[in-house]
Amino acid sequence: MLEDRLLVWRLRRGSSEALCRIYEKYRDDLLRLAVSLSNETTMAEDVVQDVFASFIRKARQFRLTGSLKGYLATCVANGVRNANRDSLRRRCAGLDEAGQICAESRRPDQWVVLSEELEQVARALALLPYEQCQAVTLRLQGRMKFREIANFQHVPVKTALSRYRCGLQKLRTLMNGEGTNAIAE
C-alpha cells in the first residue's frame, strides 16, 4: 500500500521507473481479470493497454484513496463492460465472431498466453450470467471487497454476495462436468 502511494507520487512526477514497476506489478493480474471477464484475449489485451494508457494520462489528477490494484481492477472491469457494449452495438456482432475464425489461433503479436487452467476457468466463466461472472472474478482475481463490487454493480451488498455465491456454485457444477443445464436456472 505504502509502496503504491510512493509509486503513484513518483509517476505523477513523470518517473518512467515508477511506471515500469506499476506495470510489472499489476500487468498479469489485470490481464487475467480481463481475460476472465471477456473470455477474449484480444479484447482483454486492448482493455488492459487502454487502462494503463488512461491511468498515465490522468495520473496528475489521480488521488489514491484505496488500493491501486482495486482501482485498476475496476477500470479493467469498466473497460470490458464498455467493450462488450460496443460489440453489441455493432449489431452484426455475430459477424465479428465469423471474422475471428482466422484470428483466434495464435497471433504473431499476441501478448498473453493462457495457462490451461485459465482457459478452462475463462470458458466456464463465460457460461455464467455476466453479473455473476463479474462478482466472482472481481472478488477472487481483483481481490475486491463485496462492498466495492456492490458499488461497481450498483446493487446492495447482499445482492453482490448472492451473485458471487450463486456464480461459484454454478462454476463448481460446470467444472465438475455435471452439465450446463444449471446455467439456465
Next chain:
Amino acid sequence: MRSLNDIKKLITRAKIHTKVNVDQAVLGHLIERLPEMEKKTAAARQPRGRSTIMRSPFMKLAAAAAVMAIAGIGLVGILQNGGQTAYAFEQTVEAMQGKRSFHIQTYFQQRPHDEFWAEFDEEGKLLRFRQHEGKIPEHTLVTIWEDSVMNRYYPMPLGVHLMTHVDNSGGGLEGLEEFDPENIVQEVQTLVANGKATMEIQEPSLYADLMTIRVTRTDGKALRRVLLVDPDTKFVVRVDDYWGREAEQVFHHGTEVLEYNKTMDPRLFEPNFPEGTILLDQVTQEVGMGQGDMTNDEVAVEVLRQALEAWAQGDYAQAGKLCGGAPRELLAGRFGHLRPVRIISIGEPQWAEHMPRCRVHCKYEIERDGQTEVTSQTFCVFAVDGRPGRWYVSFRGVR
C-alpha cells in the same frame, strides 16, 4: 470431484504468461505516453484560487474592478450589436432542413469515438454511409453500407473484410439518426415548443465566434444539451449532451459536424481495403445451412455436426460454407494439420438474449500429428445476416 475451495483456488491461481517482446513493446509505448500526462484542470484549481483571492482586501478591490471592466466591455458589445437582427433558433432549424449529406465526428466522455460520412436522397432516406471506429488509423474498424450491402473491414490482426446483407427498410441503420444534425435541432425545437425544455441563447462575444445554445430538460430527465451554432451559416457545428445529475456521474456524448450538405468523394464509399485482406463473402454466395423444419436448437446442433464432418473429410469448401463463407484455402491452411475423428457428444445450445446466436458445447476426438486425443470446445452458431432461416458456425478458438 472438486470442492468450492478447489474452484476458488483454481480461479485465484490460474496463471497467465506474457510474451517478453510484446510486453516490452507495450511498456515502451506506455513510457512514450508519459509526456501526455494531463495537467490539473482549470476547473479543479478554481475553488482554491477563488478563496485565496477573496481573503485579501487588495485582491477583493482588484476583482471588483475586473468585474466592472468586463461588464463595461459587454455593454459596448451590446451597443455595437444593436443594429443586427436577433438570432432565433428557428433560423437554424430552417437552415438545416433538406439534409443531403453530413460528415461528423462523435465523442464519448470527451474522447473521439466514431467518424461518419453519410449521404441521403431528396426525401432524406439514407443512400450510403461510411463509419470509422477506433483511435489508431491502422486499427480502425471500417464499415461501408450501400444498397443493403454492408462491407466491414476488421483491422489486423484479423485483416478480414466481411460482406453481408443488411437491410435498412426500417431506417436508423447503425443508430445513425441519433447523430443526424437535422434530427437533433428538430428534436430540440419540439422539446422547447412542448414545454419539456428551456433554451438559453448566448450570442457570439469578444471571446467566442460561435453562438452557444443551452438546452435544459424540465420534464425530469437529467439532460443538458449545448449546441454551438455558426452565426453566418446558422448551421449547428457541435452538440454536446451531458446526462446525469451527480457531477461525478455525468455521461458525455458529443457530435461535431465537420461538413454539412457538402459533395462527398464517391471513393469514400468504395470498399477498398488493404492488400492481403481476407474476404468473407455472404452476399454473392449462399453460406451456412438452411433451417428447413428444424427448431433453432436442432439447426444449431446440425450445422455444427455437418461442419465438423466436412472438416473431417477434408472438404474445406463445404466447411467454409458452413463457417459463414470462410475461404477454402484459409481453412485448409489453418486446420489442415488437424482432423476430427469422432463426435462424442454435442450439448444443448445456450442462446444469447435478444440475439440470434448461441453457444454449443462439443466433445470430440481429434487427430493431431498422428496422435488422437479427446477435446472439448464451445462453438458459436449464428444466423446469417439478411438471410432468414440460414445459420452458420464459427470455428473460432479451435486449436
